[in-house]
Amino acid sequence: MAVFAELRRRNVFKVALLYAIASWLIIWFVGAIESTSDVPVWTETFVLFVLAIGFPVALLFAWTYEITPSGLKKAVEVDQTQSIVYKTGQKLNAAVAVLVVLGVLAVFGQRLLPTFEFILPGIPEGDAPLSEKAPANIRSLTLDNGLKIIVWPDHDIPNVVMYNFVRAGGRNEYPGITGLSHFFEHMMFLGTEKREPGEFLRVLEAAGGDYNAYTSSDVTVFQDWFPRSALEVVFELEGDRFQDLALVPEVVESERQVVFSERRSSIDNDNFWKLAEQVQATAYVAHPYQFTVIGWPSDIESWTQEDLINYYRTYYAPNNRTIVFTGDVTPRVIFSLADEYFAEAPAQDPPPPVRTVEPEQQGERRVVVRAPAQTPLLHIAFHAGSAADASTLPMRLLLNILTGGESSRLHRLLVENAGIAVSVDGYQDEGFDPGLVWLYMTLPPGGDPRVVEQRVLEELARVAADGVTAAELAKARNIMLADFWRGLATIDGKAEALGQYEVFHGDYERLFDLPAAMKAITAADLQRVAAKVFRANNMTVGVLQAPDSEGAQ
């Protein structure tokens, strides 16, 4: 007890309390800085380390020394009757009170005051340079099991978005398991070893979250949108389903029917996709991009339990995925939660590479679909580049000039002037392997697809021969830049864009090269790409017409 009283007399407890509160404030402050500026991620760990070492030193100091009117003296040398430890103690009390008030103000003030938030790298004004650097508060971390996690804090609204990119899609399939990637997207919501089918959904919704997923020829992407308070729930749920998915046979059977229903609505009872599926299957003779993402009906009916288990192990492994978080979070919190919930999933051998390269097309291909239709459809597809190919950005601009909105060339030509199409659209596949550039035309009843095709090909030949005007290029660039910035105005858009660039371009920072890259592209680049892609030998033409229509091709 004597030691205890003496500790107390020498203010050691007060110093300990003061030290603890000051440390908490310092760490909080470091965390706040870390989320909005460019300090290394290890800063906080380092500060914590220094503070921990300092703690015993501070206590020892408090025990050993005493403040006296004539300065610092060893406590044992101070005359007890002259001691002012009581006054020093009062000062310490005051300091504790001040720090507590500061702490409370800081924590709550952060919610009230505008922060130094770095929201966007600034939208270019006038002729200001379009080149931008990636915002410094974006952080990434790769866990030992190969899972890469990217975080972009944005504290505008108290919500968080997660995009989980799985490098698996139609291109990883083969006859017999077409559609499996998409089916797996469904299975991921339908139970784990410890959760019933649907429990994932119930738990996440009860925590205020929402979710969805999509599958393409290249990737399967899982999205969660949730209030910040649900962060740990999301980590627990996602960690669980990506490590211990249960593939219950009865659930698989019921879900086959759901996917059939989706196929019936999205493809079989929709003329546009009915035709697009056939054009895609015709344009490729070798590469698995020929498979429709939803899968052929025979395969939806017949994939086996073993197919599912193998697929999950190989493609859903952490080293085959990338996760992006945006919104009201800090990298520190995300990384520590990832360490807790995502680190245990074991890495697997990388999936087998897609070896097949589509051989060069030797001449035009045609496919006709006969289906009840008031409005005939015409699709024209050309082989072009992959997402990372140098021709992809010029082609994006070119497609905008040809089909982007009411001032575009093909819209004016076919819809406004000739009145031979009701609408015209364009799309470019941007995947791991060379994809297609598509032109989609809807014709008025009785419209002749041959006439429309003729006019489209003439216009494409004109672009290849004469190029585009400077005004057209400037307009396309402005539209795409504005779309780019608008896309980054929401935490959802940020997550999607970061993930796309990380997965398809190898580095999320490339996203921020886009404005500069767009500016560097010339009209000559567009002309060159047009001449390379828009060739008859490189083309697949699809027509959908009613069975009784004239002019069957």
Add this chain to the structure above:
Amino acid sequence: MTYLRPAWLALSACLCAGTALGQGVTLPDVHRVELDNGAVFILDEKHDVPLIGVEAIIRGGAVTDPSGKSGMSSLLAGMLKKGAGDRDAATFAEAIGAVGASLEARAGLESITISGEFLARDADLMLELLVDMLRAPTLGYTEMKKLRDRKINFIRAAKDSDLRPLAPAYGNASLFGEHPYGNPVDGNEESLAKISQRELRAYYGEHVGADRLIIAVVGDFDAAAMSDTLSAAFGDWQKAAAPLPEFEAPVPEEGRRVLLVDKPGATQSYFWIGNVGVAVGFPQRAELDIANTLFGGRFTSLLMAELRTKAGLTYGARSVLLRPSRPGSVSINSYTRTETTIEAIDLALALLAQLHETGFDEEAIQSGKNYILGQFPPRLETAAQLAAQFAFLEAHGLDAAFVNDYGAAILAASPEAIQSVIGSVYPEPDNLVFVVLGDAELLRNDIAKYGPVTEIAITEPRFRP
């Protein structure tokens, strides 16, 4: 690599998290300007990014379409960009495209809405275009005829496509009939074909003017300067020649009837089952939103859990509330393969009965509350979203409390109040209008058990017989 995760981290996370759920969203204070001629401007400066979102509303919309001319307001909305002021259609499109902006007009049941998003540096140009669209649209003959014919063909193309979007058009046309809410917003093939340029111009004079105008602007601008600009642009604008039409609230349907829309060869049936529901001003909105979220408003809702997850009958099922100024429709929407049509509809009806009898337990209600509150903030994240919200509130005579008090109302909703709202809003299974789109030959016999059946072909140029 391991990260230290000390207890204080959890503490600070909790302190902040407490504010996330339960607080809802609070709208910023805005500048509201009302001119003598009735035009209203709502301005909100938001300087975080150099973007501006604008939402202009002309009150009126499809309910003001002349008799037999449904689609008139929709055609007018489309024509606003087809030449205005000194610019022809092509020049107008070029001007918007040149600065990478968006400016889109569309009609709704009770308004025409123009939504724009652009860089702050292009504000002068974009406001000029907006003013021209509203005050000086050309409404030229050639452009009008082209657009009218395209809109007719869009409907035909939609009938060749996935019918999910069309089922509600048939449903509402069938339920409301001759009532103004029975007007398909984008018209039908027959009514559009009857509209002349002269009628379009007359309609513009009668239904577009200062007293119908609301403009909300949110983003990076100076509110005082913006107020001056808009006041100068619209201060001398005349009022619309006609008053906003008065019409009665639609009367809920007694008994049952069925409209069967024949699409030969369809392998899937789409159904819409509904009756008259509530208006936008329905006082117990929070209770109703919770009920609808749990019945058919999210993935784990009763309809989805039973029709999709348990029975595997469909890819999607939902309940939809249409809430205009007078009571709109409340409906169940789903689809299934042709052979399981009756099974799916029977199940949907059983679930509607279950909704009335047992409702939802406390745990489900708490989950529904959390979900609504958790998903609310992203809806008001961008300048354009905020502008749309302000214009919506003004158009319906609602104040900021509609948004600001919503979170508290959601939290306060009691199970008893929710069950009472279910009883008063959702139709009894005996009083329903059914619309089924599919292969009539395979459906017509079995479907008669739901009530007297009327049949039309999908190629019929209208949405009801």
